[in-house]
Amino acid sequence: MNSRRKFIKNVAFGTAAAAISPKLIAKSNFKPTGNFKPVVVSTWNHGLPANDVAWKIISGGGKAIDAVEKGIMIPENDPSVTSVGYGGLPDRDGNVTLDACIMDEKGNCGAVAFLQHIKNPISVARKVMDDTPHTMISGKGALDFALSKGFKKENLLTPEAKKRWEQWTKEKNYEPIINIENHDTIGMIALDKNGNLSGACTTSGLAWKMHGRVGDSPIIGAGLFVDNEVGAATATGKGEAVVKIAGTAIIVEMMRMGKSPQEACELAIKRISEKQSDYKDFQVGFLAINKKGEVGAYSIQKGFNYAMHNEDGKNMNDAPHLLQTNVRTY
Ligand code: SD4
Numbered sequence: 001m002n003s004r005r006k007f008i009k010n011v012a013f014g015t016a017a018a019a020i021s022p023k024l025i026a027k028s029n030f031k032p033t034g035n036f037k038p039v040v041v042s043t044w045n046h047g048l049p050a051n052d053v054a055w056k057i058i059s060g061g062g063k064a065i066d067a068v069e070k071g072i073m074i075p076e077n078d079p080s081v082t083s084v085g086y087g088g089l090p091d092r093d094g095n096v097t098l099d100a101c102i103m104d105e106k107g108n109c110g111a112v113a114f115l116q117h118i119k120n121p122i123s124v125a126r127k128v129m130d131d132t133p134h135t136m137i138s139g140k141g142a143l144d145f146a147l148s149k150g151f152k153k154e155n156l157l158t159p160e161a162k163k164r165w166e167q168w169t170k171e172k173n174y175e176p177i178i179n180i181e182n183h184d185t186i187g188m189i190a191l192d193k194n195g196n197l198s199g200a201c202t203t204s205g206l207a208w209k210m211h212g213r214v215g216d217s218p219i220i221g222a223g224l225f226v227d228n229e230v231g232a233a234t235a236t237g238k239g240e241a242v243v244k245i246a247g248t249a250i251i252v253e254m255m256r257m258g259k260s261p262q263e264a265c266e267l268a269i270k271r272i273s274e275k276q277s278d279y280k281d282f283q284v285g286f287l288a289i290n291k292k293g294e295v296g297a298y299s300i301q302k303g304f305n306y307a308m309h310n311e312d313g314k315n316m317n318d319a320p321h322l323l324q325t326n327v328r329t330y
Contacts, residue, residue, distance in 0.1 A: 247272075
């Protein structure tokens with residue numbers, strides 16, 4: 001190697017070494033061993049019945065990836081949950097279009113976006129992960145794929161959701177309201193008895209959205225991210241805001257660098273508030289766990305809650321939030 005190239009190589013190495021402190025390198029190799037404290041957490045009230053199913057699998061020694069898939073199917077199948085699966089509120093043209101993703105302890109992932117007529121998009125996402133070389137399939141391709149895998153084509157627009165859409169078409173006032181229109185996505189993350197982390201996220205997205213709009217929920221690194229060495233995170237709220245900061249990816253990276261799940265969620269919300277000047281007008285909530293089974297949650301506005309189930313039992317928890325008073329009243 002000539003001396004100039006050698007010099008450049010040394011300078012480049014020196015710069016990289018200076019940029020990454022030994023402390024951070026040590027933290028990034030953080031690998032807790034043994035004695036895992038299994039836990040499952042999910043966004044919002046419908047997380048409780050979803051967690052019941054997931055916890056049964058985990059407490060019986062099952063895998064986190066199966067727990068999150070089966071758990072999340074509960075709100076997908078529930079017509080009273082109006083922002084997930086069957087019964088989800090439609091887009092502005094009256095179509096129910098669904099987004100979902102799933103990620104396992106090996107870093108495998110699968111997602112579907114803009115999927116119509118299939119009640120359990122999370123299971124289609126699982127098939128994308130397990131049976132294809134791809135990570136995301138969308139629209140008609142996702143529907144064709146689901147049908148080829150034996151999923152049933154169904155009408156997902158319930159009479160109640162149709163009524164609400166017809167009501168909306170009278171005014172066509174598209175203004176997502178904090179904690180009402182934005183509140184139903186389920187993100188679930190879990191740690192099983194073998195210390196493996198997995199996560200899943202599923203939604204019908206923002207009510208009355210533009211036809212074809214895809215939010216954060218099916219996007220790995222936005223609505224969901226899992227790294228089995230470190231932790232997992234999921235998001236709810238205005239997807240565009242989450243996508244703009246790669247929300248869950250940065251939370252997991254902050255945990256890798258030594259932040260607790262709570263600190264990491266707070267820093268991600270802070271990032272939104274620093275970069276997005278209209279942050280007071282919408283809601284975003286993050287939920288995270290680490291390999292030690294510690295949990296963190298934080299949102300912009302008041303009102304975000306999450307369900308937790310571990311060996312001590314199950315409960316609902318209100319997340320702390322950035323703004324002390326909601327800007328909107330309703
Ligand atoms: C989206 N993040 O499509 C979803 C909506 C949501 O709770 O989370 N609702 O933007």
